[in-house]
Amino acid sequence: MNATADIHRDDMASKFGMWLFLFTEMLLFGGLFIVYSVYRFRNAEAFHLASEELSVAVGTINTLILLVSSATIAMSITAVQKSDKRLSLILLGITVLLGIIFLVNKYFEWGEHITEHIYPGSSILSLRGHGDVLFYGLYFFMTGLHALHIIVGLIFIGFTVVAVSRNRINSGNYVVLENCGLYWHLVDMIWIFLFPLFYLIT
Amino acid sequence: MNTEENKKAEFSYLDYKGRHKGIFAWILSTDHKRIGLLYLFSILSLFAIGATIGLLMKFELIAPGQTIVNAKTYNAFFTLHGIIMIFTVVIPGLPAVFGNFLLPIMIGAKDVAFPKLNLLSWYFYVTGVALVVISQFTGEGAPDTGWTFYAPYSFRTAGNMLPAVFGAFVLGFSSILTGLNFLVTIHRMRAPGMTWLKMPLFPWTLYATGWVQLLATPIIGITLLMIAGERLLNIGFFDPTLGGDPILYQHLFWTYSHPAVYIMILPAMGAISEIISTFAHKPVFGYKFMIGSALAIAFVGYFIWGHHMFTSGMSGSALYAFSLLTFLVAIPSAIKVFNWIATMHKGSIDTQTPFYWAMGFIFVFMVGGFSGLVLGSLAANVHLHNTHFVLAHFHFIVFGGTGFAFFGAMHYWFPKITGRMYDTKWANIGLLFFFIGFISLYGPMFYLGIEGMPRRYFDYDEMFHAENIISSMGAYVLYMGAMIIVINLFSSLKNGARATANPWGGKTLEWTIPSPPPTENFEEQPIITKGPYDYR
Amino acid sequence: MEKTEKTKDHIISYRTYLYVLGILIILTLISVSVTSIYLGPLTVAVALIIAVFKSSFVLRIFMHLKFESRLLTVLVILVASLVTSVIIITLLDYIYR
Numbered sequence: 001m002n003a004t005a006d007i008h009r010d011d012m013a014s015k016f017g018m019w020l021f022l023f024t025e026m027l028l029f030g031g032l033f034i035v036y037s038v039y040r041f042r043n044a045e046a047f048h049l050a051s052e053e054l055s056v057a058v059g060t061i062n063t064l065i066l067l068v069s070s071a072t073i074a075m076s077i078t079a080v081q082k083s084d085k086r087l088s089l090i091l092l093g094i095t096v097l098l099g100i101i102f103l104v105n106k107y108f109e110w111g112e113h114i115t116e117h118i119y120p121g122s123s124i125l126s127l128r129g130h131g132d133v134l135f136y137g138l139y140f141f142m143t144g145l146h147a148l149h150i151i152v153g154l155i156f157i158g159f160t161v162v163a164v165s166r167n168r169i170n171s172g173n174y175v176v177l178e179n180c181g182l183y184w185h186l187v188d189m190i191w192i193f194l195f196p197l198f199y200l201i202t
Numbered sequence: 203m204n205t206e207e208n209k210k211a212e213f214s215y216l217d218y219k220g221r222h223k224g225i226f227a228w229i230l231s232t233d234h235k236r237i238g239l240l241y242l243f244s245i246l247s248l249f250a251i252g253a254t255i256g257l258l259m260k261f262e263l264i265a266p267g268q269t270i271v272n273a274k275t276y277n278a279f280f281t282l283h284g285i286i287m288i289f290t291v292v293i294p295g296l297p298a299v300f301g302n303f304l305l306p307i308m309i310g311a312k313d314v315a316f317p318k319l320n321l322l323s324w325y326f327y328v329t330g331v332a333l334v335v336i337s338q339f340t341g342e343g344a345p346d347t348g349w350t351f352y353a354p355y356s357f358r359t360a361g362n363m364l365p366a367v368f369g370a371f372v373l374g375f376s377s378i379l380t381g382l383n384f385l386v387t388i389h390r391m392r393a394p395g396m397t398w399l400k401m402p403l404f405p406w407t408l409y410a411t412g413w414v415q416l417l418a419t420p421i422i423g424i425t426l427l428m429i430a431g432e433r434l435l436n437i438g439f440f441d442p443t444l445g446g447d448p449i450l451y452q453h454l455f456w457t458y459s460h461p462a463v464y465i466m467i468l469p470a471m472g473a474i475s476e477i478i479s480t481f482a483h484k485p486v487f488g489y490k491f492m493i494g495s496a497l498a499i500a501f502v503g504y505f506i507w508g509h510h511m512f513t514s515g516m517s518g519s520a521l522y523a524f525s526l527l528t529f530l531v532a533i534p535s536a537i538k539v540f541n542w543i544a545t546m547h548k549g550s551i552d553t554q555t556p557f558y559w560a561m562g563f564i565f566v567f568m569v570g571g572f573s574g575l576v577l578g579s580l581a582a583n584v585h586l587h588n589t590h591f592v593l594a595h596f597h598f599i600v601f602g603g604t605g606f607a608f609f610g611a612m613h614y615w616f617p618k619i620t621g622r623m624y625d626t627k628w629a630n631i632g633l634l635f636f637f638i639g640f641i642s643l644y645g646p647m648f649y650l651g652i653e654g655m656p657r658r659y660f661d662y663d664e665m666f667h668a669e670n671i672i673s674s675m676g677a678y679v680l681y682m683g684a685m686i687i688v689i690n691l692f693s694s695l696k697n698g699a700r701a702t703a704n705p706w707g708g709k710t711l712e713w714t715i716p717s718p719p720p721t722e723n724f725e726e727q728p729i730i731t732k733g734p735y736d737y738r
Numbered sequence: 739m740e741k742t743e744k745t746k747d748h749i750i751s752y753r754t755y756l757y758v759l760g761i762l763i764i765l766t767l768i769s770v771s772v773t774s775i776y777l778g779p780l781t782v783a784v785a786l787i788i789a790v791f792k793s794s795f796v797l798r799i800f801m802h803l804k805f806e807s808r809l810l811t812v813l814v815i816l817v818a819s820l821v822t823s824v825i826i827i828t829l830l831d832y833i834y835r
Contacts, residue, residue, distance in 0.1 A: 013315050013390040019810060020382045023817045024420045030821035031424035031454060035439055037825050038450055038832050040782075056770060063766050071759040074750070074800045081749045121436035130438075130445025137437040137444075141428075178802070185801045189793050196785035200773040417820060453828050504820065505827065517834035523827075 011175040018179040022186045025149075029190050032142050036197060039134040046131020052202045054139075055109065059199035062105050063191060069098035070188045073157070073181045083171045085164060092161050095184070099154045106147055110140070139198055146194060149187050156180050214621065214718040232317035233721060238303030239619070240324050245291055245299060246688070248331065252286035253681060255279050260643070260677035263670050266662050276660035277346035278361075282338065284349025285366060289373045290331055292604045293462055296469035297380055297415070298327070300611050301408045303619060305384060307712045307719065308405050310393025310728045315386035319379055326376035333369030337362045348658060350459075353440035353451035357432035364430060371426045374419045377465070381415025384408050393711075395730035399493075402710045402734035403486060406493050407472030410500040414461045414468070418504070422458035425451065449514050456507035464503040466600055468496055470607030471538055474560050477614050478542050480708040481557040482549025485735030488541040495534035502531045512583040521580055528578040535571055539564060554706065555629040559610030562637055566606060570599025573648065588658075591651025597644045609633070609687060616691065617705045621718040622698030628690040635683030642676025709735055748805045758799045765792050 040047050073095045079088035113136070117124035120137050160180045163169040169177050215235045222230045228240060259279050262269045271279065302320065306313050314320050338344045341362030347355055351370075356363055388409050392401065429451075431437040438444030440451040479486045486492060508516060508524030516524075542564060551557070573595040576582050586592065616624050646669040655666045662670070704713040715723060769788040773781050798804040803811050 010315075010390055013386050015806075016389060016810075017316060017382060017386045019813070020385055020416055023813070024378055024382075024416055026817055026821055027417055027420035028424050030824065031421045031457075033821070034454065034457075034825050034828050035428070035450065037829050038447070039439075039445070041829060041832055042447075043445065056774075060766065060770055064763060067759060067762045067766065070796060070800050071755050074755050075752050078749055078752055078755070081747060120431070120438070126438075126444060133438045133444045134446065137431075137439060141431060141437060145427075182801055185796050188800075189796050192792050192796070193786075193789050196769060196773065196782075196789055200769060200785050201782055202773070417817065421824075449831075450828075453831070457824055457828075505823070508827075508831070516831045519834040520827075520831040523830070 009173075014175045015178060015182075018182050022182060025186055025190075029142070029145070032138070032145070033193070036138050036142070039131075039138065040197075040201075043131030043134060046129060047135050048202060050132050050135040051198060051200075054199050056199050056202075058105055058109055059195055062102050063195045065098050065102050065105075066188045066191050069095045069102075070185050072098070073184050077174060077177055077181055080164065080169060080174045080177055081171055085167070085170075088164055089161060092157055092164065096154055096157055096161070099150055099157070103147060103150060106143065110143075142194055143198070146187070146190055149190070153180075153184050153187050156183060213720050214716065215721045216621075216718055218721040230321070232313070232321050234302050234306050234313050234317065234320060235619075235719065235721075237320050237324055238299050238301075241294060241298040241302060241327070244324075244327065244331070245294060248286050248290045252283055252291060253684065255283040255286070257677055257681055259283065260674040262660055263662070264674040265670075266664055266667060268660070271660065273660045274343075274346060277348075277658070278338075278344035280658055281345050281348050281366075282334075285334055285345075285370065288349055288462070289370050290327070290334070292466045292600055293377060294327060294373075294380070295466065295604055295608055296473060296611065297384065297408060297411055297465070298323075298376075299608075300404075300473060300615065301380070301384060301411075301469060304615065304712055305387060305405055305408055306391070307715065307723050308402050308710055309388065309391060309396060310711055310724065310730065311387065311391040312722050312724070312727075314383045315390060316383050320383055323376045323379040323383070326372050326379065330369045330371075330373030330376060333365045333372060337365035337369065340365070350455060351426075351429060352455075353429065353432065353446075353448045354442065356429055357440070363433060367426045367429050371423055374423045374426075377415045378419045381412035381419075385412040385416065388412070393728050393730050399490070400730055400733050403475040403489070403492055403496075404469070404472035404710075407468040407475075407496050410496040411465050411468045414465050414500050414503070418458045418461035418465075421454060422462075425454040425458070428454070449511070449516065452511050452514055453507070456510045460507035460510065461500075461503050463596075463600065464500055466604045468499060470563070470604045471496065473607045473611040473614070474542065474563050475538075475545075476708075476710065477556045477560045477610055478545050479735050480614070480706050480710075481552045481554055481560075482546045483552070483707060483737055484545055484549040485733070485737055486541065487544035487547075488537070489733075489735070491537055492541055495537045498534040499531060502527065502534070506531055509578050509583075512580060513587045525578055525580050529575065532571065532575055539568060552706070554613075555624070555626060555633060556610045556614035558630065558633055559606050559613065562633070563603065563606040563610065566598050566602030566640070570595055570597075570602055574599060586651055588656055589651035590647040590655045590657055593657050594644050594647035594651060597647070601644075602640065609636075612691065614706070615712070616694070617701030618712055618717050618719070620695055620698075621701050621716075622694055623701050623705065624694040624698055625690055628686060632683050632686035632690055635679055635686060637683070639676050639678070639680025639683050643673050643680050644676070646670070646673045646676075709737060748802075750799065750802070750805075754799065758795050762792055762795055 072091045076088045076091035076095070079085075079091060113119060118136055119125065120140055125133055125136055157180055160169060160177050163176060215233055218227075218233070220227060220231070228236055231237065231240075258270065259276065262271055262276055262279075302314070341364075342360040343362060345351075345359070345361045345363050345366045347359060347361065347363070351363070351367065356367075388401070388405060428437070428439050432440060436444070438446045440446045440448050442448065475486050475492060506524055506528045508520055509528045512521060512524070542560075573591070577586055577592060577595055613624060613629055616622070650666055650669050650673075653666065655662055701717040703716050705717075706713070711728060712719075714728070765788055769785055772788075773785050777784060797814060803814065
């Protein structure tokens with residue numbers, strides 16, 4: 001609004017703004033959970049059986065990956081608070097690496113289904129019955145939207161890595177990193193719910 | 203006095219010279235006042251387009267049979283009219299224009315919490331509008347589903363749904379970011395001494411609205427993505443042939459779109475409270491109840507979406523639950539109406555144009571509200587759903603409610619925003635035409651609906667002809683009234699008398715700074731010691 | 739109100755984070771093994787309860803809610819309740835058809 005920089009920084013406002021944004025994400029995925037609940041209720045048996053076709057092992061590994069990555073990004077904030085720039089960058093790097101491994105796992109998981117012609121709109125899938133169509137529609141849509149959020153999160157973390165290395169994020173000014181962490185934890189939490197609903201309802 | 207005021211005008215936000223020149227000084231500005239005006243310009247333009255389409259629709263309906271367009275074009279008309287009016291005019295309307303301009307000033311702040319995000323909201327708005335416009339001219343033809351995009355037609359129609367759907371999605375982002383910005387602003391940037399219970403009612407309603415914008419809009423976001431998923435991927439969520447349920451689409455759609463009407467009306471109610479208090483020279487009666495009822499409307503409004511779906515095939519239990527809850531939301535609304543009247547009682551009333559708009563608002567809002575109760579009754583709804591009765595209801599309560607409040611707010615805050623006074627005579631003449639046109643246009647629709655005339659049809663039975671003539675003529679009178687009002691305001695920009703800081707004798711903070719305000723609003727941050735309506 | 743002074747920031751130790759991570763991993767493994775036993779309709783309930791429990795750790799420690807103003811916790815609970823209510827109300831239509 002004017003040329004002079006605002007010297008009154010309000011970190012609480014920044015964090016509050018991020019939490020409000022997280023609320024919108026909860027509602028966004030909430031809409032999909034509504035659809036999931038309704039169709040699971042109407043096609044309970046088919047959902048049970050379809051869920052068995054997913055690999056619990058891969059799902060569990062992915063869950064653990066995201067949990068560890070949440071811990072590492074949280075610890076990177078502690079590192080910044082303690083002015084341990086090197087440790088912070090290492091922890092952020094590990095977070096990114098774990099996020100990428102998650103996406104790679106997802107790629108192979110999806111790939112397996114797609115080679116068997118199980119994907120939204122495929123004629124093979126439509127022959128399998130309504131419950132299966134809805135289960136896989138929800139599976140691809142929800143894990144797909146989630147993966148999109150992981151990608152956005154990784155980009156965000158990328159920005160914080162640059163900012164930390166340039167000391168723009170430091171022990172006196174780290175709210176941006178906290179906000180990045182909040183976003184990443186939300187993405188983790190969404191998966192904490194997606195995992196049982198798709199993999200563990202056998 | 204003139205040179206004093208002239209000097210002050212030199213340093214107003216309108217004359218501020220920053221880094222950018224010409225039009226860039228506006229479209230790259232992060233000043234909440236300039237952004238408010240950017241929205242005003244966009245929204246008025248879109249309102250003009252939407253109103254013209256409405257006028258063409260009424261032209262078509264002046265006689266049975268085809269008058270000026272065929273059925274397909276008519277369907278495209280009412281779709282576009284709805285999308286424009288709902289998503290680009292009344293939902294952003296008061297918050298984006300008057301919220302942006304006035305909120306920081308009314309709480310004693312320099313700007314909103316995130317000024318750059320504020321500008322981004324406007325860019326999302328413009329992008330969303332562009333996508334909607336594109337949907338009219340490319341692909342297989344303009345969307346013809348109605349603004350409600352009901353499944354399965356919305357994914358089966360050849361019409362150009364994707365740009366329209368994405369346009370609405372992007373417009374949703376604009377709304378969410380505005381709400382987020384206002385919530386943080388109100389939480390963190392109130393002037394010292396302005397406790398929650400010393401904040402005026404317009405900011406309070408913007409607060410309640412902010413929560414609805416934040417928490418309801420994402421649901422339509424995801425629903426629109428699901429429609430895109432149906433069209434692009436055949437995902438099956440709403441397709442009965444694949445196991446989906448079209449009624450689920452309606453649940454999701456209305457879970458947002460019902461709270462959306464509270465986004466439309468709550469700031470309107472806040473503005474009306476300000477106007478009535480100022481022109482009655484009295485504090486708002488029942489200030490705390492006004493706050494409580496605003497929050498209650500926002501809250502209860504979340505749980506009553508099913509009243510748009512009474513004839514869709516929902517379960518009986520759902521019908522009862524939604525009908526009962528719908529009646530509940532009338533209570534806080536009624537509290538507000540009583541309190542407005544009580545505010546006027548024994549006040550020292552100055553009958554200026556904004557006050558006339560406020561009185562008109564109370565009348566049309568009540569008519570709209572009562573008709574809502576009629577529609578909320580299950581047995582009546584079976585008969586009235588999708589008839590002109592519904593059209594009358596929502597035009598009275600949305601166009602009447604938000605529209606009257608918008609025009610009232612325009613006149614009320616015109617001196618503050620522009621530094622000029624509008625011509626009162628022409629403002630009142632415009633209002634009179636507007637009001638007469640409004641009642642003539644929408645009044646007969648109640649009768650037409652009860653008699654069974656459906657909505658969204660370009661043709662009708664001869665038995666409905668006479669009332670349709672009255673209604674369509676009313677549209678012309680209304681349109682003329684709106685033109686008089688807008689032309690008067692534009693002409694007053696140049697020719698109006700210079701406005702003082704407080705031409706109405708108001709007590710809220712905006713009236714303590716010059717008209718128009720300087721860029722940073724306050725020379726010194728105000729310290730608040732009194733309540734917002736201290737007329738003693 | 740704008741904050742112009744720096745308040746003493748609360749620092750969570752690495753150890754705390756690692757303990758919480760450990761708890762989350764254990765809970766994950768519990769949920770996998772419990773749901774592999776056939777519990778009928780209870781399976782989903784158990785899985786969801788464990789998920790909520792895990793989330794509470796993520797929210798309170800990783801996301802710092804335990805150390806922030808109470809307003810934030812209240813808001814998180816309200817928003818979560820809103821999502822849950824909307825899901826339940828919609829389901830109610832389907833259950834009673």
